[in-house]
Amino acid sequence: MTPLPHGIRAVVRALADDPTQGIANHLHIEEQAPPDPASLAPHDVIIAVKSACVSWVDALMTSGQYQHMPALPYTPGLEYSGVVAWIGADVDPARIAVGDEVYADGFQVGPRTSGAYQGWGGFASYAVAPARAVIPKPPSLSFDQACNFAGSYETAWHCLVACGDLQAGETILIHGASGATGLAAVQLAKALGATVIATGRTRSKLEVVAQHGADHVLTLGNEDGTPGVRRFRDDVKALTGGAGVDVVYDAVGGDISLESLRCVKFGARFLIVGWAATPAVAKGKGGRGAPNANLLPTNLIMMKGLKVLGCPMVISTQKDPSIRPPRVRHLKALAAEGKLAPHISHTFSLREAAAAVQARWTGKVIGGCAVNPPDLPGLPSA
Numbered sequence: 001m002t003p004l005p006h007g008i009r010a011v012v013r014a015l016a017d018d019p020t021q022g023i024a025n026h027l028h029i030e031e032q033a034p035p036d037p038a039s040l041a042p043h044d045v046i047i048a049v050k051s052a053c054v055s056w057v058d059a060l061m062t063s064g065q066y067q068h069m070p071a072l073p074y075t076p077g078l079e080y081s082g083v084v085a086w087i088g089a090d091v092d093p094a095r096i097a098v099g100d101e102v103y104a105d106g107f108q109v110g111p112r113t114s115g116a117y118q119g120w121g122g123f124a125s126y127a128v129a130p131a132r133a134v135i136p137k138p139p140s141l142s143f144d145q146a147c148n149f150a151g152s153y154e155t156a157w158h159c160l161v162a163c164g165d166l167q168a169g170e171t172i173l174i175h176g177a178s179g180a181t182g183l184a185a186v187q188l189a190k191a192l193g194a195t196v197i198a199t200g201r202t203r204s205k206l207e208v209v210a211q212h213g214a215d216h217v218l219t220l221g222n223e224d225g226t227p228g229v230r231r232f233r234d235d236v237k238a239l240t241g242g243a244g245v246d247v248v249y250d251a252v253g254g255d256i257s258l259e260s261l262r263c264v265k266f267g268a269r270f271l272i273v274g275w276a277a278t279p280a281v282a283k284g285k286g287g288r289g290a291p292n293a294n295l296l297p298t299n300l301i302m303m304k305g306l307k308v309l310g311c312p313m314v315i316s317t318q319k320d321p322s323i324r325p326p327r328v329r330h331l332k333a334l335a336a337e338g339k340l341a342p343h344i345s346h347t348f349s350l351r352e353a354a355a356a357v358q359a360r361w362t363g364k365v366i367g368g369c370a371v372n373p374p375d376l377p378g379l380p381s382a
């Protein structure tokens, strides 16, 4: 085999107090020597990374405020796609061959995992994955789309279907709809036959959300520009003939959650997906515990007969792996029908990794975001 050229990777060597500091001060780019095949297992695959997803979790992890902490130093990038550069002797070339376009399963490789492949994050020219975690890239998806698919759409499925039991004809209120998981939820809810009311802070971002199928979009800020959340229950009631919604998908939290509890039907399902508005619930620098935990308005929950459901996709799947294969099968089928397709609003060179994570953290991104390592001589280009 011709020796692989040197590349680059991003490395985090210390955790910060919060993601803003982590992104600015702890996300460094350094040279990456190519993986040495002699040091790898016979079932391993070297992937020349073409694109890595830039996620909310990548930002949160720089301060150790995400529930899972990789060992330091680590390379960010939970999901990535690329071209196979080498396969071990035990890998069946009929399934995976050098030159194949693939993506890697973030459940089995990268910083969100705990095993031998935790060190191979996607913010790098090269990653190593066991063959079982290497999946052919559907031709309909670009490299940027392929690495922005599984995590967000599996989250959307877990929340809407496994937890929320969303039915055709129901109405769902989706907060954080311009986000990675939110936009996936908008597309999936439409594919399932629901009516979608999507919310956000920015009219221009919501225009894109509407292009992806949302039936109605609502901005949530006060009309006069003062901080806080306006009384959006009146709009939701008007859009639902006074009835309120059947399901709330809440990826934002804070004041938005509270107001949401006032625009639901009796017995509605309230899906807790995340808390983008209150990310500092946990201690920084990897300290455990949640000194600033979000609080539940128990009076509203009781009087409305609400079903409040926590929806952690990865943790639920680790506890019951059998929920994953049908979810993946359904999502792939819907993607093949063209009903699900990640929207990528921003791409950056890997050398601009800090700017990329900053764009995600500060809400510049709509849907997906990716970093692309520089093309390497002698390897196929994206």
Ligand SMILES: NC(=O)c1ccc[n+]([C@@H]2O[C@H](COP(=O)([O-])OP(=O)(O)OC[C@H]3O[C@@H](n4cnc5c(N)ncnc54)[C@H](OP(=O)(O)O)[C@@H]3O)[C@@H](O)[C@H]2O)c1
Residues within 6 Å of the ligand: 055, 056, 057, 155, 175, 176, 177, 178, 179, 180, 181, 182, 199, 200, 201, 202, 205, 251, 252, 272, 273, 274, 275, 276, 277, 278, 311, 312, 313, 314, 360, 361, 363, 365, 367
């Ligand atoms: N349940 C799970 O398994 C699971 C899986 C993945 C992620 N999550 C969680 O879900 C949340 C969203 O993740 P994501 O990947 O979709 O993130 P994202 O792509 O960054 O999107 C978050 C969206 O929330 C809105 N937002 C951000 N900060 C806000 C603030 N201060 N106030 C109001 N709205 C704000 C933004 O929309 P606008 O700018 O349009 O307002 C943004 O597009 C995070 O808390 C994440 O940890 C949960």
